[in-house]
Amino acid sequence: MNEMKLISKRFGKINPLSIDEYIKFDGYKNLKKALSMEKIEIIDEVQKSYLRGRGGAGFPTSIKMMGLAKESNKEKFIICNADEGEPGNFKDRYLMENDPHQIIEGMIIVAFATGGTKGIIYVRGEYQKSISLLKWSIDEARKFGYLGKNILGSKFSFDIEVRSGAGSYVCGEEFALIESLEGKPGRTRVKPPFPTQSGINNKPTLINNVETFSTIPTIIEIGGANFSKIGTPSSTGTKLISLSGNVKHKGVFEIPFGVSIRDVIYELGGGIENDRKIKLVQLGGACGPIIPEYMLDMIIDFDRFEEFESKTGAGAIIVIDERFDIFTILLKVVRFFQHESCGKCTPCREGHIQLGNLIEKFIERKAMMQDIVSLESLARVIHQASLCGLGQTSPTAIISSLRYFRDDYIDRIEHPKRG
Amino acid sequence: MKMVNLTINNVKVSVEENTTILKAAKKFNMNIPTLCYYEDLDIKSDCRVCVVEVEGKKGLVSSCSTPVVEGMVVNTNSPRVLNARKTIVELILSNHDTNCTTCVKNLRCELQTLARTLGIDENRFPSVFEKCEIDEGNPSIQRNPNLCIKCGRCVDVCNNVQGTSVLAILGRGHNVKVSAVFDEKLSDNFCTFCGQCASVCPVGAITEKDDTDIVWRALTDPKKHVIVQVAPAVRVSLGEEVGQKVGTIVTGKMVAAMKILGFDQVFDTDFAADLTIIEEGNELIQRVTNGGVLPMMTSCCPGWINYAETRYPDILDHISSCKSPQQMFGALAKSYYPKKTGIDPKDIFVVSVMPCTAKKYEAKREEMRVDENSPDVDAVLTTRELGKMIKQMGIDFENLDEKPFDSPFGITTGAAAIFGTTGGVMEAAIRTVYEVVNKKPLEGLDFKELRGLKGIKEAEINLGGKMVKVAVAHTLSMAKILCDQVRNGTSPYAFIEIMTCLGGCIGGGGQPYGTSNTVRQERINSTYSLDASMSLRKSHENPEVIALYKDYLKEPLGKLSHHLLHTHYHDRSSKV
Ligand SMILES: Cc1cc2nc3c(=O)[nH]c(=O)nc-3n(C[C@H](O)[C@H](O)[C@H](O)COP(=O)(O)O)c2cc1C
Ligand code: SF4
Ligand code: SF4
Ligand code: SF4
Ligand code: SF4
Ligand code: FES
Numbered sequence: 001m002n003e004m005k006l007i008s009k010r011f012g013k014i015n016p017l018s019i020d021e022y023i024k025f026d027g028y029k030n031l032k033k034a035l036s037m038e039k040i041e042i043i044d045e046v047q048k049s050y051l052r053g054r055g056g057a058g059f060p061t062s063i064k065m066m067g068l069a070k071e072s073n074k075e076k077f078i079i080c081n082a083d084e085g086e087p088g089n090f091k092d093r094y095l096m097e098n099d100p101h102q103i104i105e106g107m108i109i110v111a112f113a114t115g116g117t118k119g120i121i122y123v124r125g126e127y128q129k130s131i132s133l134l135k136w137s138i139d140e141a142r143k144f145g146y147l148g149k150n151i152l153g154s155k156f157s158f159d160i161e162v163r164s165g166a167g168s169y170v171c172g173e174e175f176a177l178i179e180s181l182e183g184k185p186g187r188t189r190v191k192p193p194f195p196t197q198s199g200i201n202n203k204p205t206l207i208n209n210v211e212t213f214s215t216i217p218t219i220i221e222i223g224g225a226n227f228s229k230i231g232t233p234s235s236t237g238t239k240l241i242s243l244s245g246n247v248k249h250k251g252v253f254e255i256p257f258g259v260s261i262r263d264v265i266y267e268l269g270g271g272i273e274n275d276r277k278i279k280l281v282q283l284g285g286a287c288g289p290i291i292p293e294y295m296l297d298m299i300i301d302f303d304r305f306e307e308f309e310s311k312t313g314a315g316a317i318i319v320i321d322e323r324f325d326i327f328t329i330l331l332k333v334v335r336f337f338q339h340e341s342c343g344k345c346t347p348c349r350e351g352h353i354q355l356g357n358l359i360e361k362f363i364e365r366k367a368m369m370q371d372i373v374s375l376e377s378l379a380r381v382i383h384q385a386s387l388c389g390l391g392q393t394s395p396t397a398i399i400s401s402l403r404y405f406r407d408d409y410i411d412r413i414e415h416p417k418r419g
Numbered sequence: 420m421k422m423v424n425l426t427i428n429n430v431k432v433s434v435e436e437n438t439t440i441l442k443a444a445k446k447f448n449m450n451i452p453t454l455c456y457y458e459d460l461d462i463k464s465d466c467r468v469c470v471v472e473v474e475g476k477k478g479l480v481s482s483c484s485t486p487v488v489e490g491m492v493v494n495t496n497s498p499r500v501l502n503a504r505k506t507i508v509e510l511i512l513s514n515h516d517t518n519c520t521t522c523v524k525n526l527r528c529e530l531q532t533l534a535r536t537l538g539i540d541e542n543r544f545p546s547v548f549e550k551c552e553i554d555e556g557n558p559s560i561q562r563n564p565n566l567c568i569k570c571g572r573c574v575d576v577c578n579n580v581q582g583t584s585v586l587a588i589l590g591r592g593h594n595v596k597v598s599a600v601f602d603e604k605l606s607d608n609f610c611t612f613c614g615q616c617a618s619v620c621p622v623g624a625i626t627e628k629d630d631t632d633i634v635w636r637a638l639t640d641p642k643k644h645v646i647v648q649v650a651p652a653v654r655v656s657l658g659e660e661v662g663q664k665v666g667t668i669v670t671g672k673m674v675a676a677m678k679i680l681g682f683d684q685v686f687d688t689d690f691a692a693d694l695t696i697i698e699e700g701n702e703l704i705q706r707v708t709n710g711g712v713l714p715m716m717t718s719c720c721p722g723w724i725n726y727a728e729t730r731y732p733d734i735l736d737h738i739s740s741c742k743s744p745q746q747m748f749g750a751l752a753k754s755y756y757p758k759k760t761g762i763d764p765k766d767i768f769v770v771s772v773m774p775c776t777a778k779k780y781e782a783k784r785e786e787m788r789v790d791e792n793s794p795d796v797d798a799v800l801t802t803r804e805l806g807k808m809i810k811q812m813g814i815d816f817e818n819l820d821e822k823p824f825d826s827p828f829g830i831t832t833g834a835a836a837i838f839g840t841t842g843g844v845m846e847a848a849i850r851t852v853y854e855v856v857n858k859k860p861l862e863g864l865d866f867k868e869l870r871g872l873k874g875i876k877e878a879e880i881n882l883g884g885k886m887v888k889v890a891v892a893h894t895l896s897m898a899k900i901l902c903d904q905v906r907n908g909t910s911p912y913a914f915i916e917i918m919t920c921l922g923g924c925i926g927g928g929g930q931p932y933g934t935s936n937t938v939r940q941e942r943i944n945s946t947y948s949l950d951a952s953m954s955l956r957k958s959h960e961n962p963e964v965i966a967l968y969k970d971y972l973k974e975p976l977g978k979l980s981h982h983l984l985h986t987h988y989h990d991r992s993s994k995v
Binding site: 378 | 462478
């Protein structure tokens with residue numbers, strides 16, 4: 001199995017600092033094409049492509065675009081979410097560091113199609129290199145007339161600004177991100193209204209992930225219909241996978257949807273270090289499910305992942321080999337979310353500390369059968385009743401571990417610590 | 420209006436579009452429990468107690484924030500919902516100083532009620548509660564973070580209704596806390612002590628500072644002659660504290676109850692309100708005729724005075740020098756009253772019952788002392804505290820015989836009665852000022868344009884052939900608009916009334932819990948019906964007030980008036 005390089009095609013092939021090299025490698029060609037199209041045609045192409053958001057939730061991108069386009073406000077924001085704070089994910093950084101203009105081009109096309117007037121790329125504070133590269137590239141694009149007033153001589157004007165994230169994971173959540181951009185603490189807002197109706201400064205706002213914007217030029221180039229033939233019926237196109245953990249070759253790989261996890265780990269990742277056995281694989285990132293070795297043949301696909309009561313996540317695969325203890329890993333995950341919770345809603349604010357305490361009982365071999373029930377019930381309540389995506393997805397690892405690694409739990413109860 | 424059809428718990432219902440599930444269910448007699456939701460305030464959707472199941476949705480949705488959709492099938496009480504609700508309340512309790520029997524909010528706490536309704540008799544989650552310091556650094560409001568459930572109601576009121584931004588949500592995750600900004604004390608943060616935060620707090624985390632003990636002590640001290648004054652807004656709200664319908668007028672029974680509590684004399688702050696109108700009306704006339712500072716602004720609301728002294732120190736000379744009715748009464752109680760009765764002022768203990776927490780602060784001000792060694796008003800109780808004492812005493816309120824107020828501060832007018840509602844002071848002032856200036860009776864005493872819950876109201880009156888504009892604002896965020904005009908010199912008004920609380924004192928921070936706009940409107944209606952029912956409706960016709968001037972004060976704005984009934988304000992805008 002090989003990679004399928006659509007949006008990573010320029011990785012390593014061009015100097016990311018050079019707009020000339022980008023242009024030579026088909027860059028901004030699709031913007032020119034888009035500017036010659038009707039706005040609705042562009043949205044149509046995106047709709048035909050069945051593109052779903054790459055930031056985790058897999059929401060159809062064309063619906064958001066349509067939503068923004070129909071708002072009549074004079075000012076509309078296009079925000080690129082580059083907060084990438086989820087452990088195990090680094091594909092957005094690769095996109096920013098290797099092909100910044102592709103993101104910019106995607107944003108301009110979306111802005112043109114939807115009437116966006118102002119663009120913001122919200123980049124995780126730790127990504128200093130990405131921030132300077134993006135700033136440099138935006139300046140270059142402006143010099144070449146791709147950004148600013150009357151882009152390429154058209155009546156369309158649009159500009160982009162880079163803003164640095166406030167350094168917390170929850171700021172990647174769209175409303176927390178908006179609040180953070182408004183200078184407030186990163187806490188989500190009540191929906192409705194949705195961002196496309198009332199986002200930053202109560203202006204209509206479209207938020208997409210870095211990878212989602214990066215995919216737009218390709219869709220314009222090959223057409224929505226052709227794009228939709230790649231991948232699976234429910235998940236079209238390609239996906240960047242951040243592969244990490246105990247694999248031989250860690251890194252970012254672009255694959256068409258429908259490839260199996262096993263193939264990613266063994267063919268692209270070269271298998272496990274020292275050819276050890278796999279204990280577990282966490283999909284999507286810290287908020288994703290944990291699966292055992294025997295499930296690795298499942299394919300990467302939005303709908304398949306929903307079976308875990310989770311979202312595909314942003315496409316991380318974290319491989320953990322047999323040397324590691326599942327409860328230590330679960331505790332790390334829970335404490336991460338306990339720390340990153342914004343504290344607004346009860347289940348997430350008060351729940352994680354209790355989840356952590358329950359897991360600790362298993363680590364210390366002090367747990368009883370009742371604790372499995374409590375853990376499961378609490379995890380489900382956090383999952384079902386939390387206000388934002390953080391709490392709604394944070395218990396996925398625990399919920400899936402209770403399904404696939406129940407024997408580990410039972411073992412801890414049946415072999416209590418003596419004394 | 421478009422109607423939406425849906426099913427709630429197998430009942431087919433039809434409601435207007437954009438209605439939330441919570442309101443739709445309530446409309447059809449199905450109440451969904453809530454904690455962070457509060458009528459008329461922003462939807463916060465953070466407690467998650469109101470979650471319900473919607474067919475086709477994997478997660479649960481919060482009914483307070485989710486609008487109904489055509490064909491929606493809602494289940495408000497499925498096992499999954501009940502389990503989630505129970506778990507959520509258990510989680511809250513696992514980080515809460517759960518000592519209900521010693522809590523100020525015992526038996527009137529929304530969390531306690533909810534725990535009981537859900538049948539929580541044991542908490543599956545061990546307590547992770549850690550004690551924090553209680554803020555007791557002021558005479559009005561007590562903040563006990565150990566009881567806070569982070570619902571955000573107080574922050575919403577303080578920021579969005581009052582625009583005072585004293586309270587904030589600090590920190591994140593499990594360490595979130597609701598506190599004054601920078602985690603300082605309220606008193607260090609320009610708190611106006613309006614108590615609106617306390618009136619919406621579902622638990623005991625923000626309450627008035629309880630002064631019932633001090634009052635009980637005075638009442639049982641044989642050496643003390645304890646007199647009490649009751650503010651206009653209390654008689655239309657106290658009923659709620661003792662189980663009566665919202666808006667019930669309970670004046671006579673209230674006086675009777677206070678006699679039973681042991682007060683030696685029960686007086687009416689309305690008397691002092693009439694007196695205020697005479698002094699303030701004359702001050703206005705003087706400012707208008709002598710080219711004094713205009714617009715003049717009212718001074719009877721201490722929350723507003725705190726706001727002005729800390730945020731608008733540059734416009735203090737616009738504020739009437741008149742003390743508030745509470746303090747006018749206090750000054751007379753410690754000067755005129757002893758003279759008249761022969762009781763040693765040192766033995767007189769003055770209590771006020773107010774709808775207000777800021778009045779507690781006001782009573783402690785240095786300026787409010789005839790005798791510099793003791794305050795004119797010794798203790799201030801809120802409506803809620805009076806209700807508490809009535810219950811402690813075991814009084815069967817409903818069956819009491821009505822009693823009248825005592826003399827010499829017992830006769831009052833309709834003008835004073837309406838002091839308790841937004842627009843009331845202005846209307847009362849106009850009734851007097853008009854007649855004094857124009858030297859002819861005012862036709863039509865009702866100024867409808869000054870009544871009701873609109874944020875800013877205006878009227879025009881003819882004073883000596885000149886039309887002058889007046890304005891009324893309630894809530895500090897509305898006051899801010901008028902203050903900014905005054906500051907910029909663009910205010911088109913001659914006289915401005917400002918009340919801190921939404922609806923005026925009938926919506927005060929010390930009023931019975933559960934105050935919403937519907938409740939406010941009921942209390943307002945009762946207030947105006949009181950006014951309409953009175954034989955005297957203008958302050959300058961109050962015979963006891965006329966007698967007071969004849970006997971003692973001599974003339975409005977005279978020397979004695981200045982000494983007893985007027986005060987001055989301080990720039991408190993820099994933090995110490
Ligand atoms: C806690 C949390 C963190 C998130 N972090 C990110 C992030 O770092 N980057 C991102 O693109 N989306 C993130 N999301 C998803 C966004 O809320 C939003 O769905 C996404 O930016 C939409 O873009 P898309 O439709 O292109 O996927 C996060 C969501 C949650 C709940
Ligand atoms: S689930 Fe609730 S507490 Fe957690 S991050 Fe979202 S809003 Fe904040
Ligand atoms: S008393 Fe008023 S000003 Fe002070 S914190 Fe409460 S709401 Fe804010
Ligand atoms: S103090 Fe009261 S109103 Fe404020 S957040 Fe805490 S519980 Fe809610
Ligand atoms: S409006 Fe009334 S209750 Fe509110 S602060 Fe002013 S005087 Fe007190
Ligand atoms: S009442 Fe709906 S979430 Fe609190």
